[in-house]
Amino acid sequence: MTILMRRPYSISNGMRTIRDIPVFENIPILVRAALNVPVANGAVVNDYRLRRALPTIRFLAERGAKVVLISHIGEQGTETLEPVARALGKLISGVSFFGETIGERARGTVRELAPRNVLVLENLRRNKGERTNDRAFAKELAALADVFVEDSFDTCHRPHASIVGVPELLPSYVGLLLEEEVRELSQALTPKHPAFAVIGGAKFSTKEAVLTTLLDAYDQVFVGGALANDFFKASGREVGKSLVSDFDPERMKKVLSNPKLVLPVDSLVIPASAVGSLDARAQARVASPGEVRSDEVILDHGPGTSALLASLAAKAKTILWNGPLGNYENGFIDATDALARAVAASGAHSVIGGGDTVAAIENLGILSRFSFVSTGGGAMLDFLAKGTLPGIDVLGNHPSA
Numbered sequence: 001m002t003i004l005m006r007r008p009y010s011i012s013n014g015m016r017t018i019r020d021i022p023v024f025e026n027i028p029i030l031v032r033a034a035l036n037v038p039v040a041n042g043a044v045v046n047d048y049r050l051r052r053a054l055p056t057i058r059f060l061a062e063r064g065a066k067v068v069l070i071s072h073i074g075e076q077g078t079e080t081l082e083p084v085a086r087a088l089g090k091l092i093s094g095v096s097f098f099g100e101t102i103g104e105r106a107r108g109t110v111r112e113l114a115p116r117n118v119l120v121l122e123n124l125r126r127n128k129g130e131r132t133n134d135r136a137f138a139k140e141l142a143a144l145a146d147v148f149v150e151d152s153f154d155t156c157h158r159p160h161a162s163i164v165g166v167p168e169l170l171p172s173y174v175g176l177l178l179e180e181e182v183r184e185l186s187q188a189l190t191p192k193h194p195a196f197a198v199i200g201g202a203k204f205s206t207k208e209a210v211l212t213t214l215l216d217a218y219d220q221v222f223v224g225g226a227l228a229n230d231f232f233k234a235s236g237r238e239v240g241k242s243l244v245s246d247f248d249p250e251r252m253k254k255v256l257s258n259p260k261l262v263l264p265v266d267s268l269v270i271p272a273s274a275v276g277s278l279d280a281r282a283q284a285r286v287a288s289p290g291e292v293r294s295d296e297v298i299l300d301h302g303p304g305t306s307a308l309l310a311s312l313a314a315k316a317k318t319i320l321w322n323g324p325l326g327n328y329e330n331g332f333i334d335a336t337d338a339l340a341r342a343v344a345a346s347g348a349h350s351v352i353g354g355g356d357t358v359a360a361i362e363n364l365g366i367l368s369r370f371s372f373v374s375t376g377g378g379a380m381l382d383f384l385a386k387g388t389l390p391g392i393d394v395l396g397n398h399p400s401a
Helices: 048-062 082-089 104-112 135-142 161-168 176-188 204-217 226-234 249-256 303-315 334-346 355-364 378-386 390-397
Strands: 028-032 066-070 095-098 118-121 147-150 172-174 195-199 220-223 267-271 285-287 296-301 318-322 349-353
Touching: 028 048, 028 161, 048 066, 048 082, 048 176, 082 095, 082 118, 095 104, 104 118, 135 161, 147 161, 147 390, 161 390, 172 176, 172 390, 176 349, 176 378, 195 204, 195 303, 204 220, 204 226, 204 249, 204 378, 220 226, 220 303, 226 249, 226 296, 296 334, 303 334, 318 334, 318 378, 334 349, 334 355, 349 355
Parallel strands: 028 066, 028 147, 066 118, 095 118, 147 172, 195 220, 195 318, 318 349
Antiparallel strands: 267 285, 267 296
């Protein structure tokens, strides 16, 4: 398959940043922010994305703008951003919450907002028009403000109303976080060599494009997580009852034959009957790719693979990593944690992304030892594969200020 990749987007080449906004004082500015953070028992349990959103919010507020934040949270469409607003209020002053997203009451609340203050509106996905990019919903959002700022890189790959609809209706600008994401990920497409990439997660069909791009740009590309199971199966190796996806054998064969591709050399497996049990880890054993039994499940990579990855990381000048290497949410964290420590110790320019990947590094307390941490998971992969995203492209076609 031929991958048609665009030239990486340059902020200086077609997009205006918030530094270009002509007037701030008393101007309502609508900011699409990345406020989709984990919430448990009515409280935010990880405020990493909120902290990354602060530079743009502060920049606008300090110049006298009325800052109106819109975002989604969760996947059901029923979740609320109220606890997120409370958490944000602990990081920056002047934050309030309004439990609606559009309509006269929301517009009235924006009108009453004092300059330099921040208003968080309710979850965008409570309205079905957000996901369907409904024109009427986009117009309602645009009616809230005079200027639009895109700062939610993590959703720029989605053709939603707040991402691609609103920028067609308001003068639109790039926020500081989005600017940083584009700059860093564009640089990652032309890495310093030796360059080493790691792609985890699952489903070959969703990773094929980025793997093709990285195999062209990097010296070694390691495929891990459940994604590796697809490659094992395609090469005729037993994967037992492990998670595999449907894939096109011919497309897989092309990637599998690339000499830059690196696969796990051993796996941590358990009996399928032990999945979900309290003593699952106690029943684990290390198996080479050809030794997995038909009644077993691969849930992590083994120590041989971790040693291989550490060796590749130690030699690299650039390391790109997206996606965990094991069944991380169920406690199979050894390979992911080992790679995180190896990358942190490598001295290479390191670029990482993906929610579980970032969470793993945060749990180890070594986040500051990575060169750049993307707020995007799927958005990061799509940007690397295509060099741009729908929510970025539309910003180059903005109305005049």
